[in-house]
Amino acid sequence: MDTTVSQFTTLLQEHHIKLEAAQLVQFEQYYTELVAWNEKMNLTGITERDQVYMKHFYDSLTLSIYVNMSEAERLADIGSGAGFPGIPLKICFPHLKLTIVDSLSKRITFLQHICDTLQLKDVTLIHGRAEDIARLTEHRDAYDVVTARAVARLSLLNEFCLPFARKGGLFAAMKGSDPAEEVREAKRSLKELRAELTKVESFTLPVEDSARHIILIRKTMETPAKYPRKAGVPAKSPLI
Template sequence: MNSTETWFVQLLEEHGVAISPLQLQQFQSYYALLVEWNEKMNLTGITEREAVYEKHFYDSVTLSFFMNMSDVSAVADIGSGAGFPSIPLKICFPHLRVTIVDSLNKRIQFLEHVVQELGFQHVACVHGRAEDIGRLPAHRDAYDVVTARAVARLSGLNELCLPFVRKGGVFIAMKGSDPAEETAEAKRSLSELRAKLTKVHHLKLPFEQSDRHIIVIDKLADTPAKYPRKAGLPLKQPIV
């Protein structure tokens, strides 16, 4: 292992996440594919190995520090971009059935290539807008955990993501700086979408020491039929 992989494995182990040699190799392959494809399309502004492992890989897995992933079966990642947090979570927890939704087909092509190269089973990469995919019976009210990392303000994000969550499941929004203003602004959307905020966890990245917040929202009942509204409206005219 190089120095980056050494601290990565050690820090995850401190949080109860054990990485096998195969899983470490999958992270290595993922990093190589990310850098390779980033030369022809804009996937990330971060490409230096140490930074990718800290700000993308480790950051993605922090979700599992606050949730028992052995109790989770089906995960949907909305607006996944280059595959965060879903791909690192799938590497660490191979039992997960993962659906990745992104509106840009080029990113979906990259993610499909990653899935193939890493030898994943039970990962679906879906091209489309969350407002449209969230109305399809196969995806609506269907997932134990739905994630979104650095996608949009919570008042609009709730409407994009909560329709995917099953009753009794959770939506986890991964944010950077203190989301207190966002969570206050999002109260009406939570009520409308039959959900409630249950916890906001705070942590810092190990080296950069930048703030991260993990917002946990419980789904109380099935999504009302009128949500999500047509594509574009949730972010342009959020429920506030």
Template sequence: MTEVHIDRNDPVIRSFTKLLDERGIALSDRQLEQFELYYRELVEWNEKMNLTGITEREAVYIKHFYDSLSLAFFQDMSQVESLADIGSGAGFPGIPLKIAFPHLKLTIVDSLNKRIGFLRHLGETLGLADIQLVHGRAEDIARTPEHRDHYDAVTARAVARLAVLNELCLPFVKVNGWFTAMKGAAGEEEVKESTRSIRELGAELAHLHAFQLPMEEGNRYMVVLTKKKSTPKAYPRKAGVPLKAPLS
């Protein structure tokens, strides 16, 4: 891993660690170094390809890193061995969760090969192990035996509305595992329009958590679904169909 010196009195680091401490997440100096390296690589690569519209340092720490880790405020990550992040983009929330919880065996699925290239470089730069990067559409990857009904936990952040996400993500979850969708202010409304997809895909709503991000107004939601039976063979439908004709 590239050497980075961390000053815990740095205002951004101090605020970040304080906010996480309040949620019961303590980070070592090495983990903080990994987050700072992540920030630097994100900004550098963002000049070559569109990874994020957020590049100001404090905003990245709160709106990307802290926001990604917020999943762990509501789910016990010590009980999760395998985690799949679907449509991860620049690595959110999967990479921050992997940094904070190194025991995770992380799989990231993304349809853009350039982003997979960035994530491969990032994993090597941060010295992260047990990361599998899969290039492809979720609808196609979810039909492969090594990924279907396979993961303890699956998550997605800012990918699509819940009725679509359920079809893209639930096929990856093992029976009795969970899928957590990280949603914005419309989360409650999206749950209501997703009852059909939840039922047809063999899941049930376990929790709907509302919370607020520091620096932001308005609610965020964690939608936690528990998978009760294997995904029916009809799902997911062909690539592109869930988005065009959601199960809502």
């Protein structure tokens, strides 16, 4: 086991996450394919191996420190890009039924390749806008945990993501810098979308010493019929 993988596994073990050899192989395959595909399409600006393991893989898995993934069955990752945090969480917690929604078809093509290469089961990849997919019966008010990583401001993210969460389910917005202003700005969207702020977890990404925040929001009732609004409208007129 080299230094990068050793550091990765040690950090996870500190949070009682133990990876089997097969899972470590999956992470290495993921890294190899990410870098290879990144040469022909823009997936990430981070390509150094130790950086990918820390800033993408470990960073994605920090969600499981604050959300009990063992109790979740259905996970939705909205605007997943190159598969973060959804794919690392699926590797670590194979029981999860993962749905990834992304608006760019070539990213979905990449993610399908990753799922095939890593032999991941129970993963649904959807090319489309979150506003449209959240209106489909099979996805609306349906997921135990919904997440998005550094996609947009919270007032906008709430309208994109909360319609996917079931009543009593959790939306976890993964952020970098202090989201205090975003949280204040998002009060109206929480009220309109029938949800409440549970907690904002703050921590520092190891080695990098960079700030991370996870905003935890509990959905209290089913999504009102008028939300989400038509694709493009929330971005032009956020609920603030």
